[in-house]
Amino acid sequence: xxxxxxxxxxxxxxxxxxxxxxxxxxxxxxxxxxxxxxxxxxxxxxxxxxxxxxxxxxxxxxxxxxxxxxxxxxxxxxxxxxxxxxxxxxxxxxxxxxxxxxxxxxxxxxxxxxxxxxxxxxxxxxxxxxxxxxxxxxxxxxxxxxxxxxxxxxxxxxxxxxxxxxxxxxxxxxxxxxxxxxxxxxxxxxxxxxxxxxxxxxxxxxxxxxxxxxxxxxxxxxxxxxxxxxxxxxxxxxxxxxxxxxxxxxxxxxxxxxxxxxxxxxxxxxxxxxxxxxxxxxxxxxxxxxxxx
Amino acid sequence: xxxxxxxxxxxxxxxxxxxxxxxxxxxxxxxxxxxxxxxxxxxxxxxxxxxxxxxxxxxxxxxxxxxxxxxxxxxxxxxxxxxxxxxxxxxxxxxxxxxxxxxxxxxxxxxxxxxxxxxxxxxxxxxxxxxxxxxxxxxxxxxxxxxxxxxxxxxxxxxxxxxxxxxxxxxxxxxxxxxxxxxxxxxxxxxxxxxxxxxxxxxxxxxxxxxxxxxxxxxxxxxxxxxxxxxxxxxxxxxxxxxxxxxxxxxxxxxxxxxxxxxxxxxxxxxxxxxxxxx
Numbered sequence: 001x002x003x004x005x006x007x008x009x010x011x012x013x014x015x016x017x018x019x020x021x022x023x024x025x026x027x028x029x030x031x032x033x034x035x036x037x038x039x040x041x042x043x044x045x046x047x048x049x050x051x052x053x054x055x056x057x058x059x060x061x062x063x064x065x066x067x068x069x070x071x072x073x074x075x076x077x078x079x080x081x082x083x084x085x086x087x088x089x090x091x092x093x094x095x096x097x098x099x100x101x102x103x104x105x106x107x108x109x110x111x112x113x114x115x116x117x118x119x120x121x122x123x124x125x126x127x128x129x130x131x132x133x134x135x136x137x138x139x140x141x142x143x144x145x146x147x148x149x150x151x152x153x154x155x156x157x158x159x160x161x162x163x164x165x166x167x168x169x170x171x172x173x174x175x176x177x178x179x180x181x182x183x184x185x186x187x188x189x190x191x192x193x194x195x196x197x198x199x200x201x202x203x204x205x206x207x208x209x210x211x212x213x214x215x216x217x218x219x220x221x222x223x224x225x226x227x228x229x230x231x232x233x234x235x236x237x238x239x240x241x242x243x244x245x246x247x248x249x250x251x252x253x254x255x256x257x258x259x260x261x262x263x264x265x266x267x268x269x270x271x272x273x274x275x276x277x278x279x280x281x282x283x284x285x286x287x288x289x290x291x292x293x
Numbered sequence: 294x295x296x297x298x299x300x301x302x303x304x305x306x307x308x309x310x311x312x313x314x315x316x317x318x319x320x321x322x323x324x325x326x327x328x329x330x331x332x333x334x335x336x337x338x339x340x341x342x343x344x345x346x347x348x349x350x351x352x353x354x355x356x357x358x359x360x361x362x363x364x365x366x367x368x369x370x371x372x373x374x375x376x377x378x379x380x381x382x383x384x385x386x387x388x389x390x391x392x393x394x395x396x397x398x399x400x401x402x403x404x405x406x407x408x409x410x411x412x413x414x415x416x417x418x419x420x421x422x423x424x425x426x427x428x429x430x431x432x433x434x435x436x437x438x439x440x441x442x443x444x445x446x447x448x449x450x451x452x453x454x455x456x457x458x459x460x461x462x463x464x465x466x467x468x469x470x471x472x473x474x475x476x477x478x479x480x481x482x483x484x485x486x487x488x489x490x491x492x493x494x495x496x497x498x499x500x501x502x503x504x505x506x507x508x509x510x511x512x513x514x515x516x517x518x519x520x521x522x523x524x525x526x527x528x529x530x531x532x533x534x535x536x537x538x539x540x541x542x543x544x545x546x547x548x549x550x551x552x553x554x555x556x557x558x559x560x561x562x563x564x565x566x567x568x569x570x571x572x
Binding site: 010011014015018055057058059126127130131134140141142220221224225226227228236238245246247248249251252255256 | 444
């Protein structure tokens with residue numbers, strides 16, 4: 001009996017371990033595969049030429065992804081610029097201000113927003129937003145601004161729900177102490193709850209950023225996919241992910257390999273962004289809980 | 294030590310289970326067709342009709358001409374599909390079976406009053422030398438060029454047929470499918486793009502090229518200049534089930550389906566040649 005129990009324990013423990021390392025193994029396999037496929041292009045074209053090259057013309061063996069690096073970063077930042085204030089205020093409203101009845105309506109609506117497939121967002125953008133932008137601001141309508149608008153809507157639910165959880169998990173003693181000292185509701189939110197929830201909010205922004213930089217299909221449909229550095233926010237651009245998805249189906253030889261090198265560049269950018277974000281997360285979490293230590 | 298051994302055994306069991314689940318049972322004949330998304334609808338139609346009366350399973354997959362060439366070259370698939378002619382290097386290794394010719398239509402917004410362009414004008418518009426519709430007899434409106442992504446079968450056919458040594462301008466809007474090219478044209482009065490004849494519909498306007506309107510007749514007699522081949526690729530001697538399928542494609546029944554899909558099939562001597570080859 002005792003032995004059987006031990007075996008069960010053992011099996012469960014190892015089973016959990018296997019599932020835990022599963023994702024690590026998969027990431028490693030993907031990473032090795034991408035590097036392996038990308039190496040021919042790197043060795044033939046040179047990694048620096050690749051990163052800082054200004055022209056992307058695979059039929060002429062020109063593989064410069066610099067415009068797309070700029071494109072990816074610009075679209076992501078612009079969409080975060082719009083999405084972060086909007087979603088943080090919404091999260092604060094839902095977590096602190098809204099009565100239960102309002103929250104009961106808002107929450108499923110926002111969850112629905114995250115359930116809409118990206119192709120639907122893209123199609124909506126192509127049919128509705130692109131002509132609207134063209135009429136209002138001129139140009140073709142396919143632009144960085146259009147893509148950022150779509151991405152803003154797409155990252156809203158992620159940032160809202162994660163930062164709302166962060167805000168709600170601030171211990172209620174903090175809230176009560178602040179109110180007890182005579183602070184108003186808004187003062188409490190601004191000076192106590194928001195700083196205490198900041199690490200969680202940064203996590204929410206990181207997740208939103210990941211979604212924005214990785215989004216491909218919707219961006220392909222509205223960004224215009226021109227492989228040039230955009231001169232203004234109403235110019236079309238191409239992102240790294242679009243570049244891969246657009247040409248993957250057709251590419252052969254060195255062009256095929258160059259697309260994997262694009263993926264390596266994307267990997268590096270995401271890792272750098274994550275490191276920066278984690279640095280800030282750590283820094284602010286020290287500030288918020290510094291008094292406890 | 295003992296627990297490590299147990300761990301390894303568990304790992305092997307898990308891998309075995311996954312392997313068994315992934316590898317499919319092969320109870321009936323399978324034919325895989327992979328390649329150009331332009332040829333895919335025709336391939337599906339042919340496969341669908343053929344499997345109704347035959348005990349095979351045909352799996353038609355998109356992925357693009359490049360993928361079609363690559364996977365038939367690597368023998369991953371039984372038949373590859375391509376919508377561009379192979380280069381000489383590829384021709385040495387693969388056999389081309391032409392299914393027919395497809396027209397490429399230059400299309401503009403329905404509100405556009407330009408009806409006819411010659412190939413030189415089209416070339417200048419797409420290379421960016423002509424930037425306003427009034428230069429080709431239209432309204433005073435900027436021309437918005439919409440193109441397909443680099444490597445697309447439709448685009449490379451268009452480049453070979455129209456652009457020759459010049460290039461499509463770098464700031465042309467790139468759309469990733471025929472449908473999104475059409476949608477962009479519908480919503481933009483100054484837009485011009487190219488779509489395949491099979492995808493042509495009333496919501497965009499097709500232009501005459503060198504004075505010739507696009508139709509099955511003008512594609513067949515080659516008077517309409519913008520056309521490209523649809524090709525099945527085989528690598529070496531195909532297996533029997535594939536051979537039977539291809540023989541059926543070049544039978545009157547198969548040719549009828551090709552015609553229904555608005556593709557103009559090869560002439561009868563060419564068909565006879567293929568039938569001979571597939572015996």
